[in-house]
Amino acid sequence: MIKVNNYQDLNESQKEELKKIALARVQVMPRDLNVSVGSESMNKNELIKHINEGDGIGESLMLTELEFLRDLASGAIYANE
Amino acid sequence: MSKTLLVTRPNHDKTTNYLYYWSVLVIKEARKRGVDVYDLSGKKATKNNLDSYLKSQKPRLLFLNGHGDEKTITGHDFEPILESGRKEPVENTIIYARSCEAASVLGSKLIKDGATSFIGYLRKFIFGYTPSKITRPLEDSLAKLFLEPSNLVVIAIIKGNSVEEAHERSKKAMFENFKKMISTTATHEEKYAARWLWGNINSQVIYGEKGAVI
Numbered sequence: 001m002i003k004v005n006n007y008q009d010l011n012e013s014q015k016e017e018l019k020k021i022a023l024a025r026v027q028v029m030p031r032d033l034n035v036s037v038g039s040e041s042m043n044k045n046e047l048i049k050h051i052n053e054g055d056g057i058g059e060s061l062m063l064t065e066l067e068f069l070r071d072l073a074s075g076a077i078y079a080n081e
Numbered sequence: 082m083s084k085t086l087l088v089t090r091p092n093h094d095k096t097t098n099y100l101y102y103w104s105v106l107v108i109k110e111a112r113k114r115g116v117d118v119y120d121l122s123g124k125k126a127t128k129n130n131l132d133s134y135l136k137s138q139k140p141r142l143l144f145l146n147g148h149g150d151e152k153t154i155t156g157h158d159f160e161p162i163l164e165s166g167r168k169e170p171v172e173n174t175i176i177y178a179r180s181c182e183a184a185s186v187l188g189s190k191l192i193k194d195g196a197t198s199f200i201g202y203l204r205k206f207i208f209g210y211t212p213s214k215i216t217r218p219l220e221d222s223l224a225k226l227f228l229e230p231s232n233l234v235v236i237a238i239i240k241g242n243s244v245e246e247a248h249e250r251s252k253k254a255m256f257e258n259f260k261k262m263i264s265t266t267a268t269h270e271e272k273y274a275a276r277w278l279w280g281n282i283n284s285q286v287i288y289g290e291k292g293a294v295i
Contacts, residue, residue: 033223033270034212035277038181038205039148039159041095043212060205067283068276077259077279 007059015054021069022051022062037061084295085117086239087140091126091147091157095215099208100146100179102218103228107144107235114239116142116295126156131163135170141295142175144235149180152187165190173197175244175293177234181205184286198244198289200234207281209274223270226262227278230254238295245291255282 010018029044036042037057042050050058071077088108092101101122111118119134121127126147134140145163148155152165163169165187172195178188184201191199208227214220233254237247255278261267262275 029273030269032211032213033209033273035207035209035274036096036099037207038150039094039096041210057205060207063204064207064276064280068279071279077263 007063018062018066019051019054022065023048025065026051084115085119085138085140086111086142086144086235087119087121087134087138088144089121089126089131089146089156089162090123091155092123093158097147099210099218099224099228103224103232104144104146107232110236111239116239121156124157126162128156128160128162131156132170135174139172140174142235142238143171143177145176145178145180147180149178149183149187151182151185154178154180154183154187163187163191169194171196175238175295177201179206179231184288188286188288192289196289197293198287198291200244200248200285200287202281202284203286204280204284206284207277209270209277211270223274226258226271226274227281230258231281241294243291244289244293245287248285248287252282252285
């Protein structure tokens with residue numbers, strides 16, 4: 001599992017791997033759900049576009065995905081119980 | 082020092098519109114508890130107005146809603162209203178910034194400018210919402226899972242809790258919502274959106290005097 005908190009700390013191979021993971025996971029995002037990230041309000045298709053383009057919004061979404069998966073795997077999300 | 086709350090809440094796009102409406106609940110609670118509220122809503126959320134109220138009213142509590150980045154928080158139509166590149170008149174003020182990334186650079190700069198405490202987010206503040214509820218944000222049960230716990234930062238301070246207690250109560254409320262969102266009884270939308278709330282939990286930080294109260 002990739003262990004970084006900053007997208008720029010990833011090497012190109014890791015960025016590609018993370019993009020694949022994020023794109024695969026976003027396929028199951030419900031249609032009746034939008035997200036506000038910074039100044040952008042997005043539906044599923046717009047979110048996919050940002051991840052594909054790897055812009056600032058896309059980077060934020062990918063890192064959020066990575067953090068969630070990492071903390072699920074490590075059990076950190078249950079640490080506050 | 083009088084118990085005074087200054088709020089900025091522009092509403093020029095979908096994101097700020099949600100924050101605009103959800104901030105009303107904080108304002109109501111403050112007024113109910115006898116706190117003087119100065120409300121820079123919509124087009125009134127400008128740099129000139131903010132500076133004017135900060136200097137003349139010297140509010141103990143400043144609640145900022147809007148877009149932002151590491152060095153800036155904006156008001157109406159993305160006008161920068163707080164910036165790390167200038168000295169801001171925030172002496173003796175407790176600040177909660179419901180805005181992206183402001184904790185990264187701006188938050189600690191505001192403490193250097195004299196703010197008592199700062200609560201904000203290191204990364205982007207993210208929330209999920211229901212498209213069909215966009216004209217009625219307060220009826221959006223999905224957005225509520227994100228915005229009600231963030232409102233709690235200010236409400237807890239208004240109720241007399243310290244800044245640190247307010248920060249912890251907010252994070253605890255976020256975590257309670259997060260647990261509901263990953264449970265078997267959650268909707269598909271809630272389960273998917275849980276990752277974004279988890280990001281907010283990890284991104285919310287506190288600077289300055291943790292024991293400060295209004």
